[in-house]
Amino acid sequence: xxxxxxxxxxxxxxxxxxxxxxxxxxxxxxxxxxxxxxxxxxxxxxxxxxxxxxxxxxxxxxxxxxxxxxxxxxxxxxxxxxxxxxxxxxxxxxxxxxxxxxxxxxxxxxxxxxxxxxxxxxxxxxxxxxxxxxxxxxxxxxxxxxxxxxxxxxxxxxxxxxxxxxxxxxxxxxxxxxxxxxxxxxxxxxxxxxxxxxxxxxxxxxxxxxxxxxxxxxxxxxxxxxxxxxxxxxxxxxxxxxxxxxxxxxxxxxxxxxxxxxxx
Amino acid sequence: xxxxxxxxxxxxxxxxxxxxxxxxxxxxxxxxxxxxxxxxxxxxxxxxxxxxxxxxxxxxxxxxxxxxxxxxxxxxxxxxxxxxxxxxxxxxxxxxxxxxxxxxxxxxxxxxxxxxxxxxxxxxxxxxxxxxxxxxxxxxxxxxxxxxxxxxxxxxxxxxxxxxxxxxxxxxxxxxxxxxxxxxxxxxxxxxxxxxxxxxxxxxxxxxxxxxxxxxxxxxxxxxxxxxxxxxxxxxxxxxxxxxxxxxxxxxxxxxxxxxxxxxxxxxxxxxxxxxxxxxxxxxxxxxxxxxxxxxxxxxxxxxxxxxxxxxxxxxxxxxxxxxxxxxxxxxxxxxxxxxxxxxxxxxxxxxxxxxxxxxxxxxxxxxxxxxxxxxxxxxxxxxxxxxxxxxxxxxxxxxxxxxxxxxxxxxxxxxx
Numbered sequence: 001x002x003x004x005x006x007x008x009x010x011x012x013x014x015x016x017x018x019x020x021x022x023x024x025x026x027x028x029x030x031x032x033x034x035x036x037x038x039x040x041x042x043x044x045x046x047x048x049x050x051x052x053x054x055x056x057x058x059x060x061x062x063x064x065x066x067x068x069x070x071x072x073x074x075x076x077x078x079x080x081x082x083x084x085x086x087x088x089x090x091x092x093x094x095x096x097x098x099x100x101x102x103x104x105x106x107x108x109x110x111x112x113x114x115x116x117x118x119x120x121x122x123x124x125x126x127x128x129x130x131x132x133x134x135x136x137x138x139x140x141x142x143x144x145x146x147x148x149x150x151x152x153x154x155x156x157x158x159x160x161x162x163x164x165x166x167x168x169x170x171x172x173x174x175x176x177x178x179x180x181x182x183x184x185x186x187x188x189x190x191x192x193x194x195x196x197x198x199x200x201x202x203x204x205x206x207x208x209x210x211x212x213x214x215x216x217x218x219x220x221x222x223x224x225x226x227x228x229x230x231x232x233x234x235x236x237x238x239x240x241x242x243x244x245x246x247x248x249x250x251x252x253x254x255x256x257x258x259x260x261x262x263x264x
Numbered sequence: 265x266x267x268x269x270x271x272x273x274x275x276x277x278x279x280x281x282x283x284x285x286x287x288x289x290x291x292x293x294x295x296x297x298x299x300x301x302x303x304x305x306x307x308x309x310x311x312x313x314x315x316x317x318x319x320x321x322x323x324x325x326x327x328x329x330x331x332x333x334x335x336x337x338x339x340x341x342x343x344x345x346x347x348x349x350x351x352x353x354x355x356x357x358x359x360x361x362x363x364x365x366x367x368x369x370x371x372x373x374x375x376x377x378x379x380x381x382x383x384x385x386x387x388x389x390x391x392x393x394x395x396x397x398x399x400x401x402x403x404x405x406x407x408x409x410x411x412x413x414x415x416x417x418x419x420x421x422x423x424x425x426x427x428x429x430x431x432x433x434x435x436x437x438x439x440x441x442x443x444x445x446x447x448x449x450x451x452x453x454x455x456x457x458x459x460x461x462x463x464x465x466x467x468x469x470x471x472x473x474x475x476x477x478x479x480x481x482x483x484x485x486x487x488x489x490x491x492x493x494x495x496x497x498x499x500x501x502x503x504x505x506x507x508x509x510x511x512x513x514x515x516x517x518x519x520x521x522x523x524x525x526x527x528x529x530x531x532x533x534x535x536x537x538x539x540x541x542x543x544x545x546x547x548x549x550x551x552x553x554x555x556x557x558x559x560x561x562x563x564x565x566x567x568x569x570x571x572x573x574x575x576x577x578x579x580x581x582x583x584x585x586x587x588x589x590x591x592x593x594x595x596x597x598x599x600x601x602x603x604x605x606x607x608x609x610x611x612x613x614x615x616x617x618x619x620x621x622x623x624x625x626x627x628x629x630x631x632x633x634x635x636x637x638x639x640x641x642x643x644x645x646x647x648x649x650x651x652x653x654x655x656x657x658x659x660x661x662x663x664x665x666x667x668x669x670x671x672x673x674x675x676x677x678x679x680x681x
Contacts (some may be wrong), residue, residue: 031489031492031494031495032466032468032487032492032495034466034469037469043529043530044529044533047491047492048493049491049493050493050494051493109273111548135292155468156467156468157467157468157469159466159468160469160472162469165471201482247340
């Protein structure tokens with residue numbers, strides 16, 4: 001193989017010598033990982049489940065394999081525009097028809113971990129993003145934007161943080177979403193919580209602004225992300241191809257980030 | 265008075281577990297009608313429709329007039345002990361292991377004199393109450409009890425072979441998130457259960473009553489989600505060897521018929537809990553319980569399934585839930601057949617509309633969770649295998665026995681509310 005200085009050759013060498021690190025942003029698909037809870041009259045998100053087909057036994061002496069079942073929005077997952085009513089009629093808006101270049105691209109990480117620790121209902125605003133840009137630079141067009149809250153470090157009941165008036169988790173407000181879509185032309189938006197929207201987002205206007213506005217503009221969502229604290233504010237590359245499910249509204253997936261660890 | 269039951273000692277880990285042996289198992293087809301009634305705690309005797317003669321045991325024809333037109337009728341339990349003996353040896357392994365054993369002849373007020381097991385507190389020639397129950401073989405037998413309650417009467421060793429008293433036993437309640445599960449835990453504590461394992465699924469979702477549940481004496485909260493095979497297997501790995509009574513309180517109920525539903529997602533959830541959930545529990549806990557059917561005073565003794573009475577016949581207002589309950593009922597029958605020979609009874613409680621949110625618009629009379637819980641305790645203490653609870657369930661059951669085809673038509677005419 002000839003050494004070249006093409007971009008991919010450089011990338012390949014950097015991946016091998018460790019100057020680019022691959023960071024896993026995915027939670028393990030675990031039957032007990034929380035899923036979104038809707039009012040019980042509505043259909044519910046299927047939990048992740050496995051059933052053994054055989055394990056080197058009478059059901060299959062030399063092999064181990066299982067059936068798994070889950071919803072399109074179980075665990076760390078991708079939201080396609082058709083997931084929401086605002087994106088229902090858009091072209092190329094299901095996981096099988098989204099152009100594949102959408103699944104690999106630059107990513108900005110907005111750190112809201114302190115604010116979320118102080119206020120579990122913290123809402124990311126357009127002003128907060130503008131202030132972030134003053135130190136980190138303007139969000140490039142076609143970027144993924146991830147909201148870091150360190151929520152992935154929570155477990156058990158603290159994760160959904162359900163109370164009698166619903167979930168209490170941070171998320172973006174409508175202005176933030178409009179700013180990211182209309183003025184920064186982002187590719188998608190991702191969170192560490194169970195959805196791209198805040199826990200109390202049903203009371204915002206429009207309700208569920210991240211879902212409504214993102215998907216209405218044919219942009220994508222990622223949720224239940226982990227390890228966002230291991231990413232730099234800018235400069236990393238996100239890799240997030242969902243399963244190619246025919247007319248899928250989303251899919252559980254492995255989300256990776258490529259992070260430059262070379263001495264600056 | 266009977267010797268009060270003592271808290272069983274901890275098991276000697278060096279001793280082999282005593283395997284279940286059985287009292288005589290086979291009965292004639294005719295006699296199974298007696299067993300079926302005994303499973304409900306009802307004493308039934310054969311009666312000739314031609315000459316009204318009442319007789320026992322079961323026969324093909326009336327011993328008095330030879331008519332073959334016979335029926336089984338509930339009989340009064342009163343009688344008088346006319347002769348008795350205490351067996352001190354037997355060639356039957358089951359009785360040999362349980363000597364001495366008291367048997368005798370009772371002159372029933374209903375007419376016939378019958379051979380019966382005799383409670384230790386019954387005095388010679390005394391008036392007695394003769395109960396019909398299923399024994400460790402699952403077959404109907406008669407036992408004479410003192411006419412009036414005596415101290416520690418339930419602790420009589422012979423009577424205890426017919427009952428499944430929760431006292432000093434370890435109970436698993438599969439779903440403690442509901443009022444029913446919590447009421448059952450409370451009832452088991454009051455009945456003297458030594459340990460009450462209460463399964464909680466998805467502890468990341470809060471549930472009402474959690475603090476009160478944890479405060480019940482003997483309650484240990486265990487992670488258990490019966491829709492998750494791994495979760496069920498993990499819990500059985502932990503406590504399967506000391507689960508003496510399993511009460512499946514998990515249920516999934518949604519109103520709606522087939523055409524009122526859009527797709528099968530909800531129906532699948534119903535099956536996941538009501539049918540596959542039961543199956544997972546049976547596969548994980550069944551073998552251990554079956555093995556421990558004679559394991560001392562706190563042997564495994566009962567598996568309790570709580571089922572909607574519409575398991576018997578579909579009510580379209582809850583059409584697909586009824587279908588899943590029918591599947592569960594069928595599986596419970598399979599379980600009873602599989603448990604035969606183990607000494608572990610399968611208790612099915614068929615209940616009418618329960619007082620809970622998914623049946624909220626239904627009119628009274630309804631069964632409260634507390635009533636269902638106390639009924640379970642009573643049925644276990646009495647050794648029943650089949651219980652029908654609540655006026656609605658009793659009505660459905662009566663019609664079911666009369667003619668299931670007519671019942672189906674009747675239920676089709678009943679709209680909700």
